[in-house]
Amino acid sequence: NAGVTQTPKFQVLKTGQSMTLQCAQDMNHEYMSWYRQDPGMGLRLIHYSVGAGITDQGEVPNGYNVSRSTTEDFPLRLLSAAPSQTSVYFCASSYGGQGRVNEQFFGPGTRLTVL
Amino acid sequence: AQRVTQPEKLLSVFKGAPVELKCNYSYSGSPELFWYVQYSRQRLQLLLRHISRESIKGFTADLNKGETSFHLKKPFAQEEDSAMYYCALRSSNTGKLIFGQGTTLQVKP
Numbered sequence: 068n069a070g071v072t073q074t075p076k077f078q079v080l081k082t083g084q085s086m087t088l089q090c091a092q093d094m095n096h097e098y099m100s101w102y103r104q105d106p107g108m109g110l111r112l113i114h115y116s117v118g119a120g121i122t123d124q125g126e127v128p129n130g131y132n133v134s135r136s137t138t139e140d141f142p143l144r145l146l147s148a149a150p151s152q153t154s155v156y157f158c159a160s161s162y163g164g165q166g167r168v169n170e171q172f173f174g175p176g177t178r179l180t181v182l
Numbered sequence: 183a184q185r186v187t188q189p190e191k192l193l194s195v196f197k198g199a200p201v202e203l204k205c206n207y208s209y210s211g212s213p214e215l216f217w218y219v220q221y222s223r224q225r226l227q228l229l230l231r232h233i234s235r236e237s238i239k240g241f242t243a244d245l246n247k248g249e250t251s252f253h254l255k256k257p258f259a260q261e262e263d264s265a266m267y268y269c270a271l272r273s274s275n276t277g278k279l280i281f282g283q284g285t286t287l288q289v290k291p
Contacts (some may be wrong), residue, residue, distance in 0.1 A: 098277055100279070110226075115277075151239060
């Protein structure tokens, strides 16, 4: 199993550009989520999904969109990139959602710089 | 509101010294708490969870509901313990995982 994969590993954007960060998992996990990691702020939840067709907002959803058309994929879209979105982005997945205590498996991260 | 607080950004100790990484939480209900670790150039990974009451790599963490804390402890630090440590709380309602700000542990030789 590849686990959780993310592409690209690095990306530089100009302000106003749009792009999609890809995330895929091959473990048949129901739960997937996106985090951003910033110095001094830790990991903050952007969006999450408890199954195909179901998504919800996390702590910092503004400026980001997600969709979950399949169990395997959970792309994160930046509609109009801003310098404040410069960060490292992590995708994670786990079995189950509500009422189940499960380990989250993380991808390697995408380092995004917005100029 | 659900919140996880790790008051120390950096904790620096010498090899063989005891380590305690602090974690406090705010949650209305029965919390599910975790410690995750990120070693240099590696993915974030689960270290331990409170429900298992286990010791991993010599680390333990006890849930103290009275003090709303879940501190991570190790009696004798090793250089290979140097990493970023995150405390996390899971909402039983939504399943989402909320992380603290993280603490960098630096173990000096």
